[in-house]
Amino acid sequence: MVNHRPCYHFQPPANWMNDPNGPIQWRGRYHLFYQHNPQAPTEGPKHWGHAVSSDLVHWEHQPIALAPGPGQYDREGVWSGCAVDDAGVPTILYTGHPSQSQCLATGSGDLVYWEKHAGNPVIARPPDGLQLTGFRDPFAWREEDGWRMIVGSGIQGAGGAALLYRSKDLRRWTYVQPLCVGAAEATGTMWECPNFLALSGRHVLIVSPYGKVLYFIGTYAGDRFMPEERGLLDLGDPYYATNCLLDDRGRRIVWAWIREARTEGAQRAAGWSGVMSLPRILSLDAGGRLRQEPAAELQVLRRRHWQFRGIGLGADSAAAVPGVVGDSLEILAEFEPTDAARFGLELRCSPDNAEQTAILYHSAARMLLAERERSSISPDVDRAPHGGSFDLQAGDPLRLHVFLDRSVVEAFANGQACLTTRIYPTRDDSIGLRLFASGAPASVRSLDVWELAPIWPEATRTRSLPPPT
Ligand code: DQQ
Numbered sequence: 001m002v003n004h005r006p007c008y009h010f011q012p013p014a015n016w017m018n019d020p021n022g023p024i025q026w027r028g029r030y031h032l033f034y035q036h037n038p039q040a041p042t043e044g045p046k047h048w049g050h051a052v053s054s055d056l057v058h059w060e061h062q063p064i065a066l067a068p069g070p071g072q073y074d075r076e077g078v079w080s081g082c083a084v085d086d087a088g089v090p091t092i093l094y095t096g097h098p099s100q101s102q103c104l105a106t107g108s109g110d111l112v113y114w115e116k117h118a119g120n121p122v123i124a125r126p127p128d129g130l131q132l133t134g135f136r137d138p139f140a141w142r143e144e145d146g147w148r149m150i151v152g153s154g155i156q157g158a159g160g161a162a163l164l165y166r167s168k169d170l171r172r173w174t175y176v177q178p179l180c181v182g183a184a185e186a187t188g189t190m191w192e193c194p195n196f197l198a199l200s201g202r203h204v205l206i207v208s209p210y211g212k213v214l215y216f217i218g219t220y221a222g223d224r225f226m227p228e229e230r231g232l233l234d235l236g237d238p239y240y241a242t243n244c245l246l247d248d249r250g251r252r253i254v255w256a257w258i259r260e261a262r263t264e265g266a267q268r269a270a271g272w273s274g275v276m277s278l279p280r281i282l283s284l285d286a287g288g289r290l291r292q293e294p295a296a297e298l299q300v301l302r303r304r305h306w307q308f309r310g311i312g313l314g315a316d317s318a319a320a321v322p323g324v325v326g327d328s329l330e331i332l333a334e335f336e337p338t339d340a341a342r343f344g345l346e347l348r349c350s351p352d353n354a355e356q357t358a359i360l361y362h363s364a365a366r367m368l369l370a371e372r373e374r375s376s377i378s379p380d381v382d383r384a385p386h387g388g389s390f391d392l393q394a395g396d397p398l399r400l401h402v403f404l405d406r407s408v409v410e411a412f413a414n415g416q417a418c419l420t421t422r423i424y425p426t427r428d429d430s431i432g433l434r435l436f437a438s439g440a441p442a443s444v445r446s447l448d449v450w451e452l453a454p455i456w457p458e459a460t461r462t463r464s465l466p467p468p469t
Contacts, residue, residue: 002424002425002426002427002428002430003406004270004406004407004424005270005272005406005407006275006405006406006407006408007328007405007406007452007454007455007456008057008298008301008328008405008452008453008454008455009258009275009276009277009278009405009408010032010051010059010275010276010455011272011274011275011276012034012036012038012049012061012272013061014041014271014272015036015037015038015039015040015041015271015272015273016036016037016040016041016042016043016044016272016273016274017034017035017036017049017257017272017273017274017275017276018034018035018036018046018241018257018259018274019034019035019080019193019240019241019243019257020032020033020034020241020242020243020255020256020257020276021033021034021035021048021080021081021082021083021094021243022048022081022082022083022092022094022243023083023243023244023245023253023255024083024084024085024090024111024245025245025246025247025248026085026090026111027109028054028248029052029053029054030052030053030054030056030245030247031050031051031052031083031111032050032051032052032053032059032255032276033048033049033050033065033083033092034048034049034050034051034257034276035047035048035049035079035080035257036048036049036064038064040268041267041268041270041271041272041273042264042267042268042273045068045076045077046068046077046078046079046097047064047065047066047067047068047078048064048065048066048078048092048094048114049061049064049065050062050063050064050065050111050112052111055297055300056253056279056295056297056298057295057297057298057300057301057455058455059455062111062112063112065092065107065111065112065114066078066092066094066105066114066116068097071096071116071120072099073096073099073101073103073120073121073124074094074096074097074099074103074116074120075098076097076098077096077097077098078094078095078096078097078103079094079095079096079097079136079137080094080095080136080137080192080193080241080243081093081094081095081102081137081138081139082138082139082140082243083107084140084141084142084147084170086106086170089106089107090106090107090108090109090111091104091105091106091107091170092104092105092106092107092114093122093138093140093149093170094138095135095136095137095138096120096121099121099124100134100135100136101120101121101123101124101125102121102122102123102136102138102149102151102173103116103117103120103121103122104116104117104120104122104170104171105117117171119171122170122171122172122173123138123151123165123173126151126153126163127163127175130153130155130163131155131156131157132153132154132155132156132161133153133154133155133156133160133189133190134152134153134154134190134192135151135152135153135163136151136152136153136192137151137152137192137193137194138150138151139151139152139193139194139195139196139243140170141196141197146166146167146168147166147167147168147169147170148164148165148166148176148223149164149165149166149167149173150162150163150164150165150179150194150196151163151165151194152190152191152192152193152194152207152208153190153191154184154188154189154190154191155178155181157184158181158182158183158184159181159182159183159184159185159186159187159188159189160181160182160184160187160188160189160190160191160207160209161178161180161181161182161191162178162179162180162191162194162196162205162207162225163175163177163178163179164176164177164178164179164223166223176223177223177224179196179205179223179224179225180205180216180224180225180226180227182207182209187207187209187214187230188207188209188210188211188214189209189210190209190210191207191208191209192207192208192209192210192241193207193208193241193242193243194206194207195207195242195243195244195254196220196225197244197246197252197282198220199217199252199282199283199284200283200284202217202218202219202284202288203217203218203219203220203225204216204217204282204290205218205225205227206233206242206244206254208240208241208242211237212232212233212234212235212236212237212239212240212388213232213233213234213239213240213241213242213256214230214231214232214233215230215231215232215233215290216228216229216230217229217230217284217288217290229288229289231290232388233254233256233290233292233418234256234418234419234420235368235386235387235388235389235390235417235418235419236370236386236387236418236419236420236421237259237261237386237421238258238259238260238261238386238420238421238422239256239257239258239277239418239420240256240257240259241256241257242254242255242256243255243256244282251281251295252281252282252283253279253280253281253282253295254279254280254282254292255276255277255279255280256276256277256420257274257275257276257277258274258275258276258277258408258410258420258422259274259422260273260274260422261381261382261421261422261423261424262378262380262381262382262422262424263380263381265380266380266381266424275407275408277410277420278294278295278298278403278410279294279295279297279298280292280293280294280295280418281293281294281295285415289416290416291415291416292412292415292416292418293412293415294401294403294410294412298330298403301330301450301452301453301455302330302450302451302452302453303450303451303452303453304450304451305448305449305450305451306321306323306324306447306448306449306450307446307447307448307449308321308444308446308447308448309445309446309447310443310444310445311435311443311444311447312441312443313340313343313435313436313437313441313442313443313444314437314441315340315437315438315439315440315441316437316438316439317436317437318346318434318435318436319434319435319436320349320432320433320434321432321433321434321435321447321449324432324433324449325431325432325433326404326431326433326449326451327348327404327405327406327430327431328404328405328406328451328452328454329347329402329403329404329433329449329450329451329452330401330402330403330404330449330450330452331345331347331400331401331402331403331404331433331447331448331449332399332400332401332402332446332447332448332449333345333399333400333402333435333444333446333447333448334397334398334399334400334444334445334446334447335361335397335398335399335400335442335443335444335445336397336442336443336444336445337394337395337396337397338437338440338441338442338443339363339439339440340363340437340438340439340440340441340442341362341363341364341438341439341440342360342361342362342363342436342437342438342439343360343361343398343436343437343438343442344358344359344360344361344398344400344435344436345358345359345360345400345402345433345434345435345436346358346359346433346434346435346436347359347402347404347409347433347434348375348404348423348425348430348431348432349430349431349432349433349434350425350427350429350430350432351429351432353374354374354377354427355374355375355376355377355425355426355427355430356374356375356430356432356434357370357371357372357374357375357409357421357423358370358371358436359400359402359409359411359419360436361390361392361398361413362387363392363439366389366390366391366392367387367388367389367390368387368388368389368390368411368413368417368419369385369386369387369419370385370386370387370409370411370419370421371385372384372385372386372421372423373385375423375424375425376423376424376425376426377426377427378424378426381422381423381424382422386419386420386421387419388417388419390413390416390417392413392414396414397445398413398414399413399414399415400412400413401413403452405452407422407423407424408420408422409421409422409423433449435447
């Protein structure tokens with residue numbers, strides 16, 4: 001049977017995972033927490049799972065950091081939040097469920113043992129006088145005069161909102177005002193998991209509005225954020241509920257939950273559900289636009305390398321990339337500027353093409369797309385296309401950087417657009433790679449493909465690849 005469990009994306013040992021929580025670099029190591037149901041591969045009472053890494057790539061599982069109850073305020077779940085360094089004391093702020101109140105816990109020096117604050121919840125209820133669609137997922141940061149924190153929310157009749165609080169000690173909080181309120185019809189009625197960060201002299205607000213993750217770039221002054229531009233952090237539906245950290249190299253690193261796209265029965269049978277996205281580095285380019293690149297540390301996973309230069313593709317043609325096979329690959333393809341209507345890659349192709357997934361640029365629609373109709377012959381998986389606007393400027397090459405990890409595809413286009421999708425091929429021989437163009441010829445200036453190593457010692461390959469030639 002084909003193994004769909006990724007081998008170089010982070011996951012808990014088993015069962016359910018959703019949002020990344022409280023990523024923090026502590027004493028030089030990266031700590032990642034996550035929403036976890038340790039009892040089943042389905043939704044359930046949420047705990048904070050925990051893992052640690054020295055290189056952002058290989059992770060060691062740690063004991064569960066926080067579990068529900070026995071306090072009334074979080075008896076049904078320890079929901080999403082953040083972790084901060086409070087003058088040397090590791091401190092988590094999270095949402096208690098079902099009370100939807102904001103709570104605090106402090107950790108041991110190694111971040112393994114956590115104690116909930118006796119005075120929890122630290123914010124028992126939303127501000128008076130507001131009719132809200134929700135109140136959860138605290139995200140805190142330090143300013144010169146003390147702490148600030150936003151809580152994900154939405155104002156009835158207006159739209160998604162990030163509510164701003166201030167505190168001197170992380171325990172006594174004063175509501176200030178909304179940091180930002182969106183318009184429901186454009187940006188949703190509820191903003192889950194808000195993240196707020198300074199980036200190259202600007203500020204960026206990232207929110208998860210029950211749909212694709214949105215970012216706003218703008219100005220932060222006087223406890224208000226004025227968005228000036230907005231976009232989608234990822235064009236794929238499965239990418240959701242981000243969280244981020246600032247590391248000691250000044251990098252803003254973001255993770256998200258990659259959801260499943262198969263039935264609950266299939267998730268139960270697999271014994272696991274949910275994948276953490278690869279760490280991405282956020283930056284602004286010279287024009288002030290958001291850029292996203294995979295962390296360079298991932299290159300440590302590169303093994304067998306295939307390299308091609310100057311591949312010509314006739315109009316309406318597809319060509320198998322000779323010798324390249326695998327379900328765990330990094331693919332870097334640079335297409336020369338072309339008049340082709342559609343061009344890109346097909347991955348996880350069976351020899352007869354009954355299964356294959358296309359990652360492509362559609363010139364007329366100006367879209368980056370994942371076409372999944374033939375991604376699996378199983379009727380039990382979602383095969384709708386994923387994608388969205390990506391405006392490749394005339395005369396610009398297309399640089400597609402794709403990470404394939406069995407059932408996960410994360411694609412970066414020119415560092416400007418990202419597209420995450422899920423695929424569940426059923427056939428052992430769905431491991432081929434093809435290039436294609438339609439409407440006009442295209443030329444691939446360079447194609448580099450690496451087989452990527454698993455990050456877990458226990459991970460087993462689904463098949464042996466032929467030895468390097
Ligand atoms: N998941 C958490 C909530 C959050 C949602 C519960 C987003 O705190 O709003 O698991 O996926």
